[in-house]
Amino acid sequence: DCVQSPNLDIVFVVDESGSICDTDPGFVYGRDSTCTNFRNLLTFVSNLVDSFTIGPSNYRVGMVTFSSSAEVRWRLDRYYTKADLQAAINSIPYTGGNTFTTGGIRLMRTQVFTQSGDRPDASNLAIIITDG
Template sequence: MRTGLPPALAALGAALLLSAVEAEGMECLTRAEADIMLLVDGSWSVGRANFRTVRSFISRIVEAFEIGPQRVQIGLAQYSGDPRTEWQLNAHRDKKSLLQAVANLPYKGGNTLTGLALNFIRQQNFKTQAGMRPRARKVGILITDGKSQDDVEAPSKKLKDEGVELFAVGIKNADEGELKMIATDPDDIHTYNVADFESLSTIVDDLTINLCNSVKGPGDLEAPSDLVISERTHRSFRVSWKPPSDSVDRYKVEYYPVSGGKRQEFSVNRLKTSTVLKDLEPEAEYVVNVYSMVEKEYSEPLKGTGKTSK
């Protein structure tokens, strides 16, 4: 289960964080095909103002992918009492068209029947006649702000049994146990829960990275292994890893404070298997991800944390 920053801090910096994420962004560089279906809660509890924030959140996810019939397709269904397809998987053949559709997404209103909506996308959207490609990876992303008024266990199990990898993003009044029940295991990759809509900006990068890894699938590139943190000072520490068995062009090292903050990254020569992170905050814990890279493609991350000394 991933959570956002504390509510007061998230609210204070939401606009700045969202603009920074949009400005920097990230790209999911892969030749893999994937069909991603977004299932968006449009019930009355969301509200029109918050629904605009949800649109921005979805746009940020879309921006990361190469959209097209030979790459990633993204469809969207909105639900409350009665779910409806806003556009099918193959409706938008390029990123510009898809982003325009997201910007124009209307707010529905109604009750929260998540189980009904999960059945709907299985029966109506994850179908070849609706644009699904048989060999593409299948991913579903639920975005909801409340507890469902119907059963979600059976509908989510049916989707997973049919090969759909499910992510669940909960906001404000979402039920944590229900999110975990819906999402694919493990929870720490597929389940997110934030205190308010403004805090969506604090999880968008992490969610997008995990989505990208799901789209690429296992085995595209072997990741480094055995992350070790050493030589800790109050402003730095060394990160070391073991190389993969296959050759790489370089490594990408990415790090950011566990408490929230700017994500930074740099490249490391393929002949090196360690580097020092400098200019860190004293007695602060950082998330560290190390990727193998070949040309513009990268592996799943080798994940860890490191903490500076006093």
């Protein structure tokens, strides 16, 4: 059971494409408005992280986002406290664009897992969140 494992390296691969906000009635492209659907997605991730024991010898969390391109937000050795990690999650801006899921998965595999912070004695877990 990976949830009980003391050593777990988790990477969230999160969709921030335009379709995330297509059904958000308060969101208008090109205006200074917040996409509630994307904020809800980040709140879900933050709440999930709240159940983890975060630390260098416990759970480590990395983040990749994708839309028209993919971006490593942080690697597994960036945040070692739950508060810092949740603040980082909640500060991710919404970008919109196309859905480039394969780019997000590729970055997770090549730029987060196998890079600094990925521990050989820890299980790797990817959590991919997308609407398409």
